Amino acid sequence: MTVFLIRRLMQSVVVLFVMSLIVFVGVYAIGNPIDILISPEADQMERERAIRALGLDLPLWEQYAVFLQRAVLGDLGRSFAFSTPALQLIVERMPATLELAIAAMGISIAIGIPLGMWAGFRPESVAGRAIMAGSILGFSLPTFWVGLMLIMVFAVHLGWLPSTGRGETVEVFGIRLSILTRDGIAHMILPAFNLALFKMALVIRLTRAGMRENLLMDYVKFARAKGLSTGRVIFVHVMKNIMIPVVTILGLELGSVIAFAVVTETIFAWPGMGKLIIDSINQLDRPVIVAYLLVTVSMFIIINLVVDILYSVLDPRVRLKEMKS
Amino acid sequence: MMMLRPGWLLAATLTVAAGTASGADLTIGLGGAVSAMDPHYHNVATNNMVTRHIFGRLVDQDARQKLIPDLAESWKAVDDTTWEFKLRKGVKFHDGSDFDAKDVVATLSRVPWVPNSPSSFAIFTGQITETKVIDPYTIQMKTAQPFPLMPVFMSGFAIISDAFERAPTEDFNSGKAAIGTGPYKLKQFVRGDRIELEKFDGYWGGKQDWDKVSVRQITNSAARVAALLSGDVQIIDQVPTADFARLKKDPNTVVSSVVSNRLIYLAMDSNRDQTPFVTGKDGQPLAKNPLKDVRVRKAMSMAINRPAIVDRVMEGQAIAAGQLLPEGFFGTSPNLKVEKFNADGAKKLLAEAGYPSGFAITLHTPNDRYLNDEKVAQAVAQMLTRVGIQTKVEALPFATYAPRSSKLEFSFMLFGWGSGTGEVSSPLRSLLATYDSKKGNGPSNRGRYSNPKVDEALEAALRTVDDAARQKLLQQASEAAINDVGLIPLHYNINNWATRKGYSYEPRSDESTLAMGVKRTSR
Secondary structure, eight states: OHHHHHHHHHHHHHHHHHHHHHHHHHHHHHOOTHHHHSOTTOOHHHHHHHHHHTTTTSOHHHHHHHHHHHHHTTOOOBOTTTOSBHHHHHHHHHHHHHHHHHHHHHHHHHHHHHHHHHHHHSTTSHHHHHHHHHHHHHHHSOHHHHHHHHIIIIIIISOOSOOSSOOOOEEETTEEESTTSHHHHHHHHHHHHHHHHHHHHHHHHHHHHHHHHHHTSHHHHHHHHHTOOHHHIIIIIIHHHHHHHHHHHHHHHHHHHHHTOHHHHHHTTOOSHHHHHHHHHHTTOHHHHHHHHHHHHHHHHHHHHHHHHHHHHHOTTOOGGGOOO | OOOOOHHHHHHHHHHHHTOSOOTTEEEEEESSOOOOSOTTTBOOHHHHHHHHHHOOOSEEEOTTOOEEESSEEEEEEEETTEEEEEEOSSOBOTTSOBOOHHHHHHHHHHTTTOTTOSBOGGGGTTTEEEEEEEETTEEEEEESSOOTTHHHHHTSSOOOOGGGTTOOHHHHHHTSSOOOSSSEEEEEEETTTEEEEEEOTTOTTOOOSOSEEEEEEOOSHHHHHHHHHTTSOSEEESOOHHHHHHHHHOTTEEEEEEEEEEEEEEEEOOSOSSOTTEEOTTSOBOSSOGGGSHHHHHHHHHHOOHHHIIIIISTTOEEEOSSSSOTTSBTOOTTOOOOOOOHHHHHHHHHHTTOTTOOEEEEEEESSSSTTHHHHHHHHHHHHHHTTOEEEEEEEOHHHHHHHHHTTOOSEEEEEEEOTTSBTHHHIIIIISOOBTTTTBOTTOTTOOOOHHHHHHHHHHTTOOSHHHHHHHHHHHHHHHHHTTSEEEEEEEEEEEEEETTEEEOOOTTOOOOGGGEEEOOO
């Protein structure tokens, strides 16, 4: 176990290093952020000054060396646009994204599993077919279009819900949360549902497949033969078995929802990390882009590590020592 | 999970129908992003418009960018190199302290100091060689050379309290140092989301219409329009052209427009003998750069049907341009008219210049910077192709486009220029003066256009304190540059704001969205 962890840690450091190098060089190749940041009225001297102030006058390798030196000490640099430490910017935005991601996951589970179970239990019924057709839409409709339609219908025409923004927030231990206020929840419903739609379709499909497969299993027949009610067979015995793949997939999907909620956050002007990264890319705010991707990569590394460890706990046949990556 | 009970729904619907704003609260939907509350940190339009609510300036600009007194009641040139500002008495900062000359001195000292500034306000203070406090309400500024633009430059930056002369940017963002003399106090700055402002009762300029103002950043334009339609915000800026007609027709919204100080123009490499993106029609390099010939440039300008672009591409949301700023701005020339569309004349001029069958050129354009930038470029390309100049359009995101054009990688470019000073020396100096990094001339002259006549007249204008004489010189410089086709003006954008019914906005040529300009028209 210890050997495995150490090896994993070393691999992670290499991944982070390579990642930072690629992003650094990539953003450098796109162009010079000074052209976007500086006032058009600035003259050549002011331009020179700004370039020096942001450290952009050094050759690329030197800029990278400075970055590495500081990164080792936990400082990922200051945002060009905000002059705030990049890591602080990301941490500031994280609660907004986290609560949106968790709400979206909650919605997709709460709606997706019952629908999927019904579709699997009665695949030939009208409802079953309708659910499957709906899940195809959930997969194939582009998120930005659905988001705009949600705003048009629920905010503009019906006026039930606010169109954009985060609403009223409450500070809990210095973290701004909107899930604790009525206004905040009203603001969250549309973006969370928009983000949930794709995952919901995924959950429906997984649950339905699991349901259909398990209903044919011997243990179901045995339970029936024993005289158990349909409800008990389904909700106790079958449910347990179909949850395994669903939970595995959702765990991994949570990471991607957190990291890539860009489209939903942009349409709903939700001040989360996704909006930060898209704004930063538009401004070529390199420290933020690099820091964001490093944080994302770290997150995926940790999730994968936890999954691997959990496997070995759940299934004694899996031995960590033999796992290569 | 939220259960939607019918009663609650009905109530919610009714609130919306009645207009969601309670009392005198105002919510603004802003198309840009705001990076800091430090008024001296980043010289960018969105930051400036928000900090203007909180901080006063010595001199202010009205909706048409005419100078009006703010913290300075009056100003005059004592001699050629000395400007005197008489400060307003009885002005209070948000913390109750008095405003006087020491705050101006502190501000002048802080402006060039701000660390890590990506775009410094020092461009407005660099000309000052000495500041003399005559008495607490009189201050004199000396310059090395005559500097007629001093009052304009004094409208470029905010005055802070001397208590915060060395306060870092973070202190302004947190609100600790965001203490100004403006009509609104900063309540909260939530980066990337919104800015909350509160009325300042001690404001010298009298009572404000709004108790609370919330400025929300909604950068996606479809979402911004939706927020207005749903009544979440009462005013939005940067109305997308596609939604303009609809918002105008909608009985619940009002649109206000004014011609902006932003010129959309084409820049040409008229300096190098060989230019990278001009070839013969067969793809072979040409013997010399045709853009160096004024007849070719003139022909290109004649080949463009500006009214058609304004009508079709801009859907009427622009005005065809014949010079650097719309009529009425200081320094514009009454002699310069919009170039008439004349395809035959263009062909003839091209033949005269030795290109009877034209040549091939690539027009580079950003696709995310100016209103309909790429579409305008496409239209221009078709028009030029019709007179024989085979034009290809290459559209790039501004983040890539700007650095490459600064490195002079292009031959023919679409750009926009908004005159921050509200007069014509700004585009003349930045876009058309001969590039000279020592003098600070031509920093955005990406075609490296050079004309001694323009340089001379401009240089003289920038040394002439007398307004009438300066205006004449600026007109001369404009005429010299435009008649020589130093750039091809296309159109001036029209700035649009949309408000909910019952609200009005005094539209501004500088694209700013200010709560001070929003009025309640009914109820």
